Amino acid sequence: MKKSYLIFLLFTLLFSNMLMAQQYDLVILNGRVMDPETMYDGIANVGVKDGRIAVITKDKITCKETIDATGLVVAPGFIDTHFHAQDAFATKMAVAGGVTTGMDLEAGSSRVGDWYDRRAKEGWQVNYGTTSSMLFARIMVHDPEVDMSEIVDARNGQGIIAASAADGVQGWAVTKSSIDQMNQIMKILDEDLRQGAIGIGITSAYFQRGVTSYEQFSAQRTAGRYGRLSSVHTRYHIQSQTPNEATIALDEVLANAMVLRAPLLLAHDNDYGWWENEEKLQLARAQGYNVWGEYYPYAAGLTWISADFLRPEVWEDINGYKYEETIFDPGTSKFLTKDEFLAMVEEKPGYNVVVHIPPRQKWMKYWLTIPEMVVASDASPGNGEDGKLLPYDADVTKYAGHPRTASCYAKTLELGREQGVPLMFTLSQLSYWNAKHLGDTGLEAMKERGRVQVGKVADLTLFNPQTVKANATYSFGENGLPPTGIPYVIVNGTIVVDKGEVLPVKPGQPIRFPVEEKGRFVPVDFNNWLGDFTINVPDMHEMDDTAAPRLKEQDKK
Structure with missing residues (x-):
């Protein structure tokens, strides 16, 4: 009897353990679980089932696939809203650095519906999303020969930029739109929004001479009709001299966002005037507006060599910079002289160069401490020395680009540790605040990410808070080196980085709005404008006032 009872107990224990193991697809044991939304911070075990967090517990749980997270933080996966790494090689570098969601909200793409279809067919290692690109829409209208x-998108945009310059004039950059042309541009953007675009990417800094204030307003209104964001690289970015101070460019788009009650993401708020910009954004948020800014922790950027703000009239005459001290060719690891710069603008207008901005170095420590200022890498495409995209299996030492693609998030954690920033605050900058603001636009996929909570999507980054360190540098051969201290990255419940090795799996999901049956495009029309914003004055016979509202009785007296 006693023997039978013992056998029964052993069988029951074994069976219950088998059932428990079958409850989860993945178990993470003994990690420091940190959730920025609830402020939960404790050693716990995490069970993952069907791509979601099924349990967070201090009780013992088992599973066939187990990660020992002793000494590691179990954090929400890093969410990148400024992600030009739209090729497989660059995405591989980014996921090794902890990114679980990469969305190009600044530059965006053309043909958004087709863009999502192609990405789903290819399969992707991280979650993906895009805005509708105003720049590419302007090319369609102002450079019809292209x-x-x-x-x-970013993976082939360099070629398009080069093609637009073939006739000697980049129409998209310098041409002011007529009302008809503006309506054409807005119709393109509206169709992308109908197809589920996260918003509109407005890179005004690249077409500051072409875009009028009203066209900028119209683009934000087009996004606002859907309740979606405008992600804006403002027209006077970097400039410190009046009357075209960089901060005035924020005023332009922030005023639009407020009168439209539309979301706004300020791209590149890590240059001159960031302190004024962040003050205004915080004051606006206190009044209920969904507006926020982003930075990355580097003193240099990367952009097309033909960017409007790199012209001598701006770069030298207004900003006071010298090309031989600030414009760096990642393919040759050399700074360019002014003559070399101008020659390359003519020969390779779509070529990427590293742009050093010295004042950033002293500002960087403050960015780490600003509430709801988020980290966004501005990750660049995975180009080699020849400017062409590298294949997925290329060695990272062949990458010729900016180190932020591989190490942005590790560097933020490293700097935060050195500066004594609370780790929970840093995680909010890396993940939660982006998810919160995007979720507040109605983007359901973001309401389920950026958190470590039962029921939420299991996008998780595991790192060692004591040793995490950026290794990528500006020197060729080191541009794409992976960081130290991020051994595991999980996307939708699937391990993508295992003990530092990126696995050939593609669990990424689309981040988008549902496709709508009808668009919401409303063309700008002079007569309709009169009807909406003026009163009917009968004596003005030369005007067609058929669309104007009738005078109220009190107005007739």
């Missing part, structure tokens, strides 16, 4: 039949 072949835009293919989907255009």
